[in-house]
Amino acid sequence: MPLVSVLWGIALLAVIATTVMDATGTSRKLADNGLYAAEADAMAEAAIVRAAIGLSDPAPGTGWRADGRPRQFELRKWRAVVRIQDELGRIDLNFADQDLLFGLLRSVGSEPQKATALALSIIEWRMMPVPGVSANGWPQRRLFHAVNELLLVPGISQDLFARIEPALTVYSQRPTFDPQLAPLEALLALPGATRDQVAQALARRAQDTLGIAPSLKGRAFSLAIEATDGSHKRAYRAAIRFTDDRAKPYWLLDFQIVSKS
Numbered sequence: 001m002p003l004v005s006v007l008w009g010i011a012l013l014a015v016i017a018t019t020v021m022d023a024t025g026t027s028r029k030l031a032d033n034g035l036y037a038a039e040a041d042a043m044a045e046a047a048i049v050r051a052a053i054g055l056s057d058p059a060p061g062t063g064w065r066a067d068g069r070p071r072q073f074e075l076r077k078w079r080a081v082v083r084i085q086d087e088l089g090r091i092d093l094n095f096a097d098q099d100l101l102f103g104l105l106r107s108v109g110s111e112p113q114k115a116t117a118l119a120l121s122i123i124e125w126r127m128m129p130v131p132g133v134s135a136n137g138w139p140q141r142r143l144f145h146a147v148n149e150l151l152l153v154p155g156i157s158q159d160l161f162a163r164i165e166p167a168l169t170v171y172s173q174r175p176t177f178d179p180q181l182a183p184l185e186a187l188l189a190l191p192g193a194t195r196d197q198v199a200q201a202l203a204r205r206a207q208d209t210l211g212i213a214p215s216l217k218g219r220a221f222s223l224a225i226e227a228t229d230g231s232h233k234r235a236y237r238a239a240i241r242f243t244d245d246r247a248k249p250y251w252l253l254d255f256q257i258v259s260k261s
Contacts, residue, residue, distance in 0.1 A: 089181030090169035171220035
């Protein structure tokens with residue numbers, strides 16, 4: 001009987017030890033995941049700073065381009081790939097006219113009648129008055145504050161949104177866009193544009209070594225960032241707007257984790 005008691009005692013201790021080891025292993029994994037997440041976030045923030053420096057470099061061939069082409073840099077064990085898009089090359093949801101919106105919707109396969117109806121719905125949505133007045137005393141409009149708010153417009157499906165999202169912005173604050181800076185999806189919205197013509201234009205642009213214009217005040221740029229240490233990867237989306245304040249050269253407009261693995 002004493003032997004049985006001893007064996008039960010040993011078994012109980014083994015169970016306790018196993019539980020403690022499992023808990024310790026779980027805590028370590030959580031700590032490791034927390035450290036990885038913090039390092040990845042820090043790398044993404046470093047990528048934003050590096051991109052701002054690269055965009056500010058006016059020298060041909062050394063300044064970072066803002067037409068979606070990838071740039072890469074490393075920091076200790078981490079590597080970041082950054083793609084920058086000048087928001088002047090995108091279609092602003094708050095300022096684009098019906099014809100431009102129609103062209104965008106037609107370029108992704110919407111039938112003419114549906115494209116017309118959706119373009120009008122977008123304009124009606126952003127023109128709807130909301131309580132309050134603007135700085136100039138006029139009634140306030142319900143503007144889009146983020147591109148994904150387009151999903152609130154009746155008739156805009158998730159699939160349609162995914163096809164037109166790369167062409168859209170809420171940061172340029174202009175009724176038109178700059179074709180020299182535009183992604184493929186925006187270029188296809190131009191009247192009469194074909195995929196072959198757009199492909200040729202993008203190929204010519206790829207050979208161009210000109211950088212961004214020296215004056216960046218008020219310019220907004222979106223950044224797609226991938227940070228990896230070889231074992232983990234995180235993708236981020238960010239947007240910045242440059243100022244003329246040397247103490248605060250840019251404002252962070254958006255910063256989100258898109259995916260993690």
